[in-house]
Amino acid sequence: MSVLALSGGIGGAKLALGLYRVLPSEALTVVANTGDDFEHLGLSISPDIDTLLYTLAGIDNPDTGWGRSGETWTFMAALESLGGETWFKLGDGDLATHIERTRRLAAGESLSQIIGDFCRQLGITARILPMSDDPVRTRLRTEEGWLDFQDYFVRRRSAPVVRDIVYASAAEASANPDFLAALAADDLEIVVICPSNPFLSIDPILALPGVRDGLRACRAPVVAVSPIIGGKAVKGPTAKIMTELGLAIGAAAVARHYADILDVYVADEADRDEVAELGIPVRLSRTLMLTLHDREALARVVLTSAGRGF
Amino acid sequence: MSVLALSGGIGGAKLALGLYRVLPSEALTVVANTGDDFEHLGLSISPDIDTLLYTLAGIDNPDTGWGRSGETWTFMAALESLGGETWFKLGDGDLATHIERTRRLAAGESLSQIIGDFCRQLGITARILPMSDDPVRTRLRTEEGWLDFQDYFVRRRSAPVVRDIVYASAAEASANPDFLAALAADDLEIVVICPSNPFLSIDPILALPGVRDGLRACRAPVVAVSPIIGGKAVKGPTAKIMTELGLAIGAAAVARHYADILDVYVADEADRDEVAELGIPVRLSRTLMLTLHDREALARVVLTSAGRGF
Numbered sequence: 001m002s003v004l005a006l007s008g009g010i011g012g013a014k015l016a017l018g019l020y021r022v023l024p025s026e027a028l029t030v031v032a033n034t035g036d037d038f039e040h041l042g043l044s045i046s047p048d049i050d051t052l053l054y055t056l057a058g059i060d061n062p063d064t065g066w067g068r069s070g071e072t073w074t075f076m077a078a079l080e081s082l083g084g085e086t087w088f089k090l091g092d093g094d095l096a097t098h099i100e101r102t103r104r105l106a107a108g109e110s111l112s113q114i115i116g117d118f119c120r121q122l123g124i125t126a127r128i129l130p131m132s133d134d135p136v137r138t139r140l141r142t143e144e145g146w147l148d149f150q151d152y153f154v155r156r157r158s159a160p161v162v163r164d165i166v167y168a169s170a171a172e173a174s175a176n177p178d179f180l181a182a183l184a185a186d187d188l189e190i191v192v193i194c195p196s197n198p199f200l201s202i203d204p205i206l207a208l209p210g211v212r213d214g215l216r217a218c219r220a221p222v223v224a225v226s227p228i229i230g231g232k233a234v235k236g237p238t239a240k241i242m243t244e245l246g247l248a249i250g251a252a253a254v255a256r257h258y259a260d261i262l263d264v265y266v267a268d269e270a271d272r273d274e275v276a277e278l279g280i281p282v283r284l285s286r287t288l289m290l291t292l293h294d295r296e297a298l299a300r301v302v303l304t305s306a307g308r309g310f
Numbered sequence: 311m312s313v314l315a316l317s318g319g320i321g322g323a324k325l326a327l328g329l330y331r332v333l334p335s336e337a338l339t340v341v342a343n344t345g346d347d348f349e350h351l352g353l354s355i356s357p358d359i360d361t362l363l364y365t366l367a368g369i370d371n372p373d374t375g376w377g378r379s380g381e382t383w384t385f386m387a388a389l390e391s392l393g394g395e396t397w398f399k400l401g402d403g404d405l406a407t408h409i410e411r412t413r414r415l416a417a418g419e420s421l422s423q424i425i426g427d428f429c430r431q432l433g434i435t436a437r438i439l440p441m442s443d444d445p446v447r448t449r450l451r452t453e454e455g456w457l458d459f460q461d462y463f464v465r466r467r468s469a470p471v472v473r474d475i476v477y478a479s480a481a482e483a484s485a486n487p488d489f490l491a492a493l494a495a496d497d498l499e500i501v502v503i504c505p506s507n508p509f510l511s512i513d514p515i516l517a518l519p520g521v522r523d524g525l526r527a528c529r530a531p532v533v534a535v536s537p538i539i540g541g542k543a544v545k546g547p548t549a550k551i552m553t554e555l556g557l558a559i560g561a562a563a564v565a566r567h568y569a570d571i572l573d574v575y576v577a578d579e580a581d582r583d584e585v586a587e588l589g590i591p592v593r594l595s596r597t598l599m600l601t602l603h604d605r606e607a608l609a610r611v612v613l614t615s616a617g618r619g620f
Binding site for chain 1: 392416
């Protein structure tokens with residue numbers, strides 16, 4: 001029995017943790033967006049993968065929602081004293097992940113191999129798969145010109161008005177073969193699209209060759225969880241970007257965005273009216289995940305939403 | 311008026327700090343050994359330069375004798391949890407120096423440019439010059455085979471018996487042109503060979519093309535400070551290596567080692583008999599530098615040892 005989850009960073013990782021905790025050991029495979037990955041200070045940084053690693057390992061920082069627990073910031077202070085770039089915050093412990101990843105990539109290992117080993121080292125029994133071992137980079141055309149994702153999201157705090165989004169090199173990249181194999185596997189019970197930003201976290205995954213076809217062809221139902229609650233994004237620039245791209249903001253619009261691959265939609269009770277006429281099965285639930293119990297409860301709702309027994 | 315000091319790490323940096331404090335602003339140029347430099351975890355690390363930077367900036371760690379004050383170790387703990395290599399201790403603040411240096415080297419800047427900027431950022435008004443911008447690597451032939459310097463010194467804690475020492479690529483490297491220019495300058499008042507390990511810290515500098523000739527030709531006296539006190543090295547493997555190389559251990563042997571370039575020798579009072587018949591002027595002093603006052607006092611002894619007025 002296997003469960004496949006597609007996830008971005010923080011919001012997706014919350015549900016991924018819920019799934020990880022309620023599923024049998026080794027049943028869960030999480031495919032992580034790498035469109036946010038970038039090179040900074042000479043280091044290869046994979047924000048969504050690392051959020052998943054830290055969250056599933058139980059070493060995430062509950063105060064910030066990102067980074068590691070027990071983090072220290074001596075590096076950033078020293079970097080500032082040397083006149084270095086400090087707009088992207090790198091914690092001292094977090095640096096170990098980036099330095100070790102960068103070293104091993106330079107030594108010829110694939111990102112998948114490295115993250116698989118990090119999972120083992122951190123005692124994670126789920127699989128975390130980078131969506132691809134080839135670089136795919138989310139770029140945004142804004143009213144101020146083209147911006148790399150982290151430039152837009154962190155340095156500019158999502159302020160520039162977005163006109164277009166591209167996933168550079170996605171068409172030439174190969175989807176992670178373990179991801180495609182998991183999609184085609186006989187024991188796949190369900191595919192979960194986590195409540196991540198559709199444009200910034202999930203679409204980069206769907207843009208890879210073979211992924212949409214694999215999702216349409218797979219035997220298991222594809223269930224998406226709305227990242228919108230009561231018409232608002234829980235976190236991040238989802239609603240802002242939807243407005244700027246001329247899309248209706250709301251839970252229904254996200255479901256329609258996934259229309260060609262979606263079998264079941266899990267939406268928040270607050271959006272009951274909004275999703276009443278989607279034309280696919282809808283499961284209403286509380287979707288805000290504040291506590292560990294919330295994460296597990298939503299995971300159970302998702303897993304049973306398509307009528308499969310778990 | 312200018313003063314040129316040749317230095318390795320800890321012992322040399324103590325005297326360099328004394329010189330820095332007693333000399334007028336901008337009078338001091340310290341040429342740092344880079345034979346200990348190495349690449350580790352993908353980072354370019356320059357131990358002797360960094361010890362000089364931290365010491366002259368007043369941010370050195372007085373407890374360990376190396377690294378930065380107020381250092382934290384979150385990175386090392388996280389690296390260990392990922393299965394990374396932990397035999398070389400990198401503090402969180404220290405990492406900023408290595409990451410920023412590595413980034414700027416990759417961007418095409420020379421080590422000299424980078425260290426010059428680090429000095430400005432840290433408010434250091436002395437010049438710290440890497441002996442060369444070309445890589446020179448101290449390697450040791452031991453009874454266990456050839457070892458890179460840090461492998462020998464840190465990983466193996468100087469345990470293997472040393473049979474030979476080479477400064478790989480020194481003959482093909484260019485000495486720092488600012489170093490050679492300082493040697494040839496009319497206003498050079500004195501050249502100080504700091505109490506560093508002759509074989510591991512000073513000889514790599516002397517092995518660069520033009521350096522020995524420049525020292526012999528320069529108008530200023532060359533004064534070396536003994537790294538030996540009462541027949542023992544203050545710190546590190548100097549005495550052990552001298553024995554293994556078949557050299558007499560002692561203050562006189564070090565002076566003879568520098569015979570072709572030396573004008574004055576500053577030795578510890580404890581070695582009075584040992585250095586009595588060297589054939590060059592000797593100045594006896596207390597040379598152990600425990601306090602800041604010790605560093606300044608020894609600096610004054612050195613500066614006046616050749617009869618010049620400071």
